[in-house]
Amino acid sequence: xxxxxxxxxxxxxxxxxxxxxxxxxxxxxxxxxxxxxxxxxxxxxxxxxxxxxxxxxxxxxxxxxxxxxxxxxxxxxxxxxxxxxxxxxxxxxxxxxxxxxxxxxxxxxxxxxxxxxxxxxxxxxxxxxxxxxxxxxxxxxxxxxxxxxxxxxxxxxxxxxxxxxxxxxxxxxxxxxxxxxxxxxxxxxxxxxxxxxxxxxxxxxxxxxxxxxxxxxxxxxxxxxxxxxxxxxxxxxxxxxxxxxxxxxxxx
Amino acid sequence: xxxxxxxxxxxxxxxxxxxxxxxxxxxxxxxxxxxxxxxxxxxxxxxxxxxxxxxxxxxxxxxxxxxxxxxxxxxxxxxxxxxxxxxxxxxxxxx
Numbered sequence: 001x002x003x004x005x006x007x008x009x010x011x012x013x014x015x016x017x018x019x020x021x022x023x024x025x026x027x028x029x030x031x032x033x034x035x036x037x038x039x040x041x042x043x044x045x046x047x048x049x050x051x052x053x054x055x056x057x058x059x060x061x062x063x064x065x066x067x068x069x070x071x072x073x074x075x076x077x078x079x080x081x082x083x084x085x086x087x088x089x090x091x092x093x094x095x096x097x098x099x100x101x102x103x104x105x106x107x108x109x110x111x112x113x114x115x116x117x118x119x120x121x122x123x124x125x126x127x128x129x130x131x132x133x134x135x136x137x138x139x140x141x142x143x144x145x146x147x148x149x150x151x152x153x154x155x156x157x158x159x160x161x162x163x164x165x166x167x168x169x170x171x172x173x174x175x176x177x178x179x180x181x182x183x184x185x186x187x188x189x190x191x192x193x194x195x196x197x198x199x200x201x202x203x204x205x206x207x208x209x210x211x212x213x214x215x216x217x218x219x220x221x222x223x224x225x226x227x228x229x230x231x232x233x234x235x236x237x238x239x240x241x242x243x244x245x246x247x248x249x250x251x252x
Numbered sequence: 253x254x255x256x257x258x259x260x261x262x263x264x265x266x267x268x269x270x271x272x273x274x275x276x277x278x279x280x281x282x283x284x285x286x287x288x289x290x291x292x293x294x295x296x297x298x299x300x301x302x303x304x305x306x307x308x309x310x311x312x313x314x315x316x317x318x319x320x321x322x323x324x325x326x327x328x329x330x331x332x333x334x335x336x337x338x339x340x341x342x343x344x345x346x347x
Contacts, residue, residue, distance in 0.1 A: 034256075034257045034258070034280055035280075036279050036280055036281065036290035036293065036294060037290070039290075039293050039294060040289065040290065040293040043293050043297065136292075139289070140289055143285050143286065143289070147282070147283070147286070
């Protein structure tokens, strides 16, 4: 695998993660518990999709096949997406929304902190810009986790249920493959093992304050690094890509 | 007001360091941090500010409309209290 191929795949991994996470969060628009929270979630969804736009645009440039960010977002099939399994999970209630985003925000916070020092200047610049937003996202989701976990018995139960369901999708966030090997040699990306330790320590810290627990069952589902997804991604893409596929090149 | 939406908080935003905080509006929230975050998301999305204050609306003491005559009218006929007898030097913007 050449450096160019590896960087293209890596940018899809980062870009798809935020595109799908942002799309999922946009589903909350109009469904927030109060209007203020509705706006907060919509803001964060826009941040995530905006960052995905930067990453996919750069991915298109690296690939050099004349594909735009829109082409990559709307004209690829499910097996060509590399977003994390966590990002595509639906949220039956608000606790799921916050747990999904908290687990992803902690990961993004440490990953993007590292990527600011990437030897690839464009990636480093994208990471530095996104990190300011991610820092706020993490503050928002961790405060909600504490509020829900250490709230009423009902909010505690729902939040712990969401953790029990979603935690098994966190293992693969730290999985490395040939893409990472090639890019780590060039100091474009960094070892995810170190980021895993930071992630775990922050998750434990917030869970402790929120009186929540990491599930005892340690089974971890993997697949997204190979483009293998849970059944939810296909439905999500069908909705997200519908307009662009019906009216190719639509602009609005 | 206290219901499932939380209590009402008044939001004051400072546009630049050194400037006074100005009332921007209000938000609902269940705690201080949530009030601050909601205020940030509602009133500072388009680079309006550098600092935010949130205050529970119930903590604000306001004069009532009946007080207008006794509070404010007496100052109308005392022109010497107004700084209209000075010339403001050029370049002074925040008087």
